[in-house]
Structures are given as structure tokens and as C-alpha cells.
Amino acid sequence: MKQYGAIEAGGTKFNCAVSDEQLNIIDAIAIPTTTTAETLEQVFQFFDKFESIVSMGVGSFGPIGIDQSKKNYGYILATPKAGWENFDLLGTLKKHFDCPIAWTTDVNAAAYGELKLGAAKGKNSCIYLTIGTGIGGGIIVNQKIYEGFTHPEMGHIRIKRQPQDLFVGTCPYHEDCLEGLAAGPSLEGRTGISGKDIGEENPVWELQADYIAQALMNYTLILAPEVIILGGGVMNQKNLLTKIREAFLHQLSGYIEFESVDSYIVEWGLPNQSGILGCLSLAKDLEEDQL
Template sequence: MSEPLVAGVELGGTKIFVVRARGREIVDRMMIPTTAPDGTLGAAKQILLDWHSQEPFSALGIASFGPLRLDRTAEDFGRMLPTPKPGWTGADIFGALAEGLPCPAAIDTDVNAAALAEAYWGAGIQEDRPSDCLCYLTIGTGLGGGFVFNGRPLHGAMHPELGHILIRRAEGDEFPGVCSFHGDCIEGLVSGPALARRFNVSGDAIPATHPHWDFVAHDIAQLVSTILLTTAARRILIGGGVGMGRADLLDRVRSKVIEQLNGYLSFVTHDSIATIVRTPALGEQAGPLGAIALALDALERDNKG
């Protein structure tokens, strides 16, 4: 039996990818700059309609930057919640992309979707089966986090907003942070804009020997330790430009996690930490494959009725 043809949309703050795949293998990919909602979503929808007329796809997955309303019982399901991105607050992401397509569709945050892809096909695979508890962090322009528990992305009243967790600061670190809501929440301390403000230079130009990297590693380790203590995650994947761009930083984070937990979690040891806290296996493909994972998940649920 051939793999189903499905479509996916990965909506980012600067660009949007529209993909279609047979099973998990992406066979077509198109990129659109993210501008105003009507133009961006309209262009993506036209690609989907053209593809569907050529060969109908079986399901659609939408992985979008947030915050999003993901409660299907809510009147504003699938819409963008208040966001600093100009013009996007209230944008009907799900409706603009899925309406009129005769197939099941799903929407989730880009980080939840990436977590799902890693759980299915990447770093979440353990002993030939998906991890039962995985967290995906992306550290770049902002800081986002998603979870997959027992094969399903985590939702409640909303989706996780890990970027705005407040952490215990390192002694001697006086950097006030850059978050417009909370100042020194974790996003305000370690995102790309935060690093540029903290170091007065872009992150990729900061030497690894700069002493303030110790503060950054401490802060990220505080977040990782919090996640381990609250969820006992088997994997915490750190992606994004900051997360994947500095192997030396990841090593520092691991050491500080061990130090901060101080032996309290028996499964977090010097021998295991590198397998627990690591980079995504799918790399930059986690995003578009996340949209495909959502589509395949929607198709599976629809087939089960």
C-alpha cells in the first residue's frame, strides 16, 4: 500500500514553507516571505489549491508561530492571539488555510509540531519506538517550547509558553532582560535579541571565552532543570540559531544542569546528560516535517472516526 499524499504549512515569523509529502518524505516545497496576513496566507492557500487540483492530498497540517487558540470549542479556534508581530493579532490561520479543502486538517504551534516530528522520526526514537515524553526548545529570535506526551502534543487552556518562565538568576548577573512583558524571563535573557543587548554584538560574533556566556548557560540550565523536575522528560532538544549554533554553550548547559540538580534526579547523571539534553536529530527539517506529522496525525484520527 502506497504512502498517503499529505500537505503541510510551516508558518514562521519571516517566511512560510508549503510542503507536500508521501508519508514522511517531502516531495515538493515552496517558500513565501511572511508579510501581511491576507497576502501571506492567501499565497499559501493558492499553492494548496493548485496542488490539490493536480492530485488530491489526504490531510493538511499547519505548524504556526504563536500564540494560537488551539481549543477547538473556542469561537476563535485557529486564530492568532495577541502578538507583537504587527497586523497578525486575530489572524484566522486555520480558516484561511484549511477552509474549503475536503480533507482533515490540524493546527498547532511550530514548536509542538517540531516536537512531534522529533518524537516520531528523530531524537525521540528510543528502542525503535517514540519517546513517551519529549520537549523541544527553540532559541533564536524568541524562545519557544513544545511537548509531546505519549505521542500527542500538549495543550490545555493554551499551549506551553516556556519562553516566559521566570528563573533564578545567577549571582552577579545584573542584565535586566529585553522582554517587553516580563523583562528578565528566560526569553528576555537568552534569545538572540537578548544576547545582542547583553554583549553589545550579535551572538555569532561573541567569542566562546567571553565570561558572560557563563550567565547564559546558567539561565538555560535553569529552564532545562525546571522542565526535568516538572515533566521528567526523557529528551530535551535545544534547536534554533542560538541552540544549534554553539556546541560549547550546550556543553556548559549540561554541566550546569548537573550542578543545579545536585543529584536529586537519579536519571540525570554525568553519563546520561548528553543523551537527555541534545540538539534535534532532524535539524532544520524539524519544522516542515512537523507540519507533515500534524497532517498524518489528523489523517489517523479521521480514519479511526
């Protein structure tokens, strides 16, 4: 029986899984991200129990090297995660595993999972945006992950700041980018309250919705995906999705018509599973492409 392996490599933990040919997960583990040696030793121990893995999919925190013509292909690049900067993760995995390995970012893998098995199933294109401690996004076009000379950094687009918003932002690189103004830490930074404890009537959610809607409008005007999927911890706020949809329509001002904004901007269909299932889907597709 064929088996597929998946690694969702995060700065906090490595989620690893093995599935059967139908992508049913046989076994899975979450390994804390500590040192490169310690973390990968546990990763290898987990996968070495399986003898029928024919391919693997890896979605990694980044930024990562994705250009196969460059020496840094497969590397984790300028990450603030201590000990992981300029680390050849893909090369290290290839030395241990005798099978083909698909390589992309964690959010690209999540977007792919949503397209294959989640909220964008049956579509040819989608955007997946995760809004949590940071903000990142993946783009699927014609059922393929979109990448240029590097992978998209959708959380760092510039946003028009509301005049009443005096919060300096949390991004060390940009004053007015989406991540700095709308990721989870900005909620506590403005209110002094953990995001999960902020009541739904707090005006900070209107501000949050406005900034996210600005980003979604820009993505729509540039890429025109069939669906935009929102995930991550910030989206657990009960009424935030409704507020984002309303702000999105207001900002577009009828320039583009939608059959239903409720079916265009949607919640993730695979909560907390988009990434690992996306990696498994990439592994399966890679193996089938090589037959």
C-alpha cells in the same frame, strides 16, 4: 497516491511542503510573511498544484487559540506581527482546502517532528526547546502534544538572575524570564556583539548556560520527559551544549540520577526541518485516525 500538506507558519516566513505517504517531501516553498491576503494567496497557489492532498498539518506562530469550545479556536491571537492579530488562520484555510487540518503551535509541531523522526524517535515523551530570537517549547506526553486551556509558554518561566548580571532583559512583559535573559537578543544586548560573532571564551556563554540549565531543571522536575531537545540559532555556539549539561548537573546536585546527561539533553535531530516534518507527521496521523 496519497499526499500530505504542511504549513509551518512563522512571523517571518511560511514554510509549505507536500509529501508522499512515507513523508518524503515532494515539493516545498518558503513564502515571506507579509499581509494576510498576500501571504495566503501564495500559499493557496502552491498547494493548488496538487490534487491528492488528503490532510494537512499546520504549526503556527502565536499565541494561538487551541480550545475548540471557544470562538477564537484557530485564530492567531495577540501577536505583535502587524495585520495578523486576531486573524482566523485555520478558518481561512478550511474555507479553501477540502480536507481535515491538524492545528497547533510551531514549536509543538517541531516537538512532534523530533518525536516521530528526530532526536526523540522511539520515545513516548520529550520536550523540544528552540532558542533563537525568542524561546519557545513544545511538550509531548504519551506521544501526544500536551495542551491545557492554552498552549505552554515555556520561554516565559521566571529564572533566578545571577547577581553580576545587570542586563535588564528583552522581554516587554517580564523582567526575569528565560526569553528575556537568554534568547538571542540578550547576547547582543549584553556584549554589543552579534551572537554568531561572540567567541567561545566569552563569559557570556557561562551565563547563558546557567539560565538555560535552570529552565531545563524546572522542566525536568515538573514533567520528567525522557529526553530534552535543544534547537535554534543560539545552539550553534560550539561549546554551549556542553556548558548547559554541566550547569544542569550542578544545579540538580544529584537529586535526580541520569544514566547519561549526554543522552538526556541533546541537539535537535532535524535541524531546520523539525517544524515542517512535524506538520507532515500530524497530517498523516490525522488522516489515519479518521479512517
